[in-house]
Each structure stands twice: as structure tokens, then as C-alpha cells.
């Protein structure tokens with residue numbers, strides 16, 4: 685089919701973008717299945733991107749393990765896998781455009797120097813603006829920040845409703861190029877989503893607090909703003925998000941159909957009780973035919989089955 689025909693029909697392009705910091709756990713499977721079924725149920729494409737831009741957090745072999753697990757669960761993605769580690773030139777380009785527009789400044793502050801500053805919603809420190817109007821005498825830039833102007837950014841999340849944030853007041857000027865020379869996740873994700881033509885971002889609600897920053901960057905870079913849907917994040921009995929830090933178990937690959945049905949139930953889709961017994965292909969077919977974003981519970985965190 686020609687690109688024009690796709691554009692005419694408003695082709696939906698979704699994606700799953702795991703960070704290879706450990707094996708897939710129940711929480712990552714939620715984002716994978718939710719993003720995939722949303723795109724597929726609209727006749728759209730679903731792309732896969734390995735977010736290995738933050739190299740110190742990457743675990744050797746984890747990315748390959750994630751790809752194998754996704755295949756085992758019957759996921760099929762369109763096109764080649766995109767690796768952020770190979771995308772430095774695109775991030776540099778976007779950074780240079782922002783720099784040319786006067787939106788970037790060098791910052792000498794260390795984490796310790798900012799330890800007293802207020803906490804933003806996502807737990808990071810609000811930048812107090814120390815280097816905004818020039819570096820203090822005899823200090824060198826460590827990181828580079830985006831100059832954020834006051835004003836509210838808002839969007840209608842397909843699950844969480846209307847979200848609004850004054851990024852300048854809440855987060856302040858945020859880092860785009862880190863002190864260790866790596867581009868920040870916020871920049872990388874925006875550049876990659878735009879280049880891939882992503883029209884909808886379906887991911888965990890732990891990233892809801894990043895979205896207004898990302899929309900701000902999309903506007904500054906003249907990128908289209910995708911539709912967003914933030915799914916409940918899976919937590920353990922202590923209410924902690926499943927992650928490597930909270931020792932989330934890798935998904936059990938022995939019974940992929942049963943686990944996908946559990947994810948469907950977690951996402952409020954009410955799969956029939958005997959669906960898993962019909963096999964993996966039947967679970968996928970049911971998911972594609974019955975997916976409804978409207979049924980996804982509107983909460984940011986929800987206990988995962990098996991973690992009571």
C-alpha cells in the first residue's frame with residue numbers, strides 16, 4: 685500500500701520501547717501487550733525500540749533476552765528493531781537545532797549543589813536556575829539544559845484524562861545532555877518517536893510525569909504530538925512498582941497464553957475464563973478483536989497477580 689493511502693486512512697503507528705536494564709517482568713508485558721493490541725486493533729503498525737541510550741543502566745544480554753521473550757509470547761513487530769545506542773547523530777541534530785534557537789544553556793551544578801532544591805512530581809530535583817543566565821565565574825559546564833519558559837502544557841490522556849503541568853514551575857530547566865556525555869531519555873524518546881512516525885504512545889503511568897516535558901520538546905522541534913495512553917503500572921504487595929530494584933521476577937515463559945490472559949485481565953479487558961486453554965493464537969485473536977482502551981482502569985498503579 686502506498687504511503688499516501690496510509691496517510692489518507694490515518695495509519696496508527698504504536699511502539700514498545702523497553703530499557704534493557706533486566707529481563708521482561710509482568711509490568712513490562714503490560715506495556716508491550718497494551719501498546720501492541722491498541723495499534724493492531726486499529727489496523728496499525730507496532731514498532732520495537734530498545735532504549736539503550738542510558739548505557740550505565742544497561743545489563744549485557746538483557747536486550748536479546750527481551751526480544752526472545754517477546755517472540756516466545758507471540759509478539760510480531762513491524763520493521764527492524766531500533767537501537768538508541770545507534771542513534772547519536774539524530775540526537776545531536778535535534779540538540780543543535782535547539783541550541784541554534786537559543787534554548788540550551790550549559791550548567792555547572794552538581795547533584796550535591798541541588799540537593800536542597802524542591803522535588804518535582806517525579807521525584808527529581810527542580811532546577812533552581814543557577815546557571816540560566818551564565819556560568820558562575822571559573823566554573824565549567826557539566827550538563828546542558830533546556831531553557832523552559834513558564835506556561836501550562838496539557839494533553840488528554842486516553843486513560844488518565846486531562847493532564848496539565850507548568851513544566852517551568854514544576855521541573856524547571858531540564859537536562860538534555862548529561863554530565864556523563866549521554867543524551868537524556870527525554871530528548872532521545874521524542875526524536876525517536878518523531879522519526880519513526882509514532883502516532884500513539886501507550887506505556888506505563890510511571891512515565892505520565894515525563895509527558896509534558898516531551899510535548900514541550902515536540903513543539904520546540906516542530907514534531908507532531910502523538911496520542912498518549914498511560915496504563916496502570918504493576919506493583920507488588922508493598923505497592924512498589926515492579927522493576928529490577930524491587931526484584932521483579934522475569935516472566936515465566938512456560939505458559940505464555942496464561943500470562944497474556946492475566947495481562948488482559950489486569951488491563952480490564954475481561955477475557956473469558958477458558959481463553960488461555962485455547963492457546964496462544966486464540967489469545968492474540970481475542971485480544972485484537974476485543975481490545976478497548978475505554979476499559980483500561982484509570983489508575984496509576986495496580987497490584988500484579990502473583991505478587992500478593
Ligand code: GLU
Pocket residue numbers: 700701702703735873887888891
Ligand atoms: N524505556 C522506557 C522504560 O522502559 C519506556 C519509554 C517510553 O515508553 O517512552 O521504562
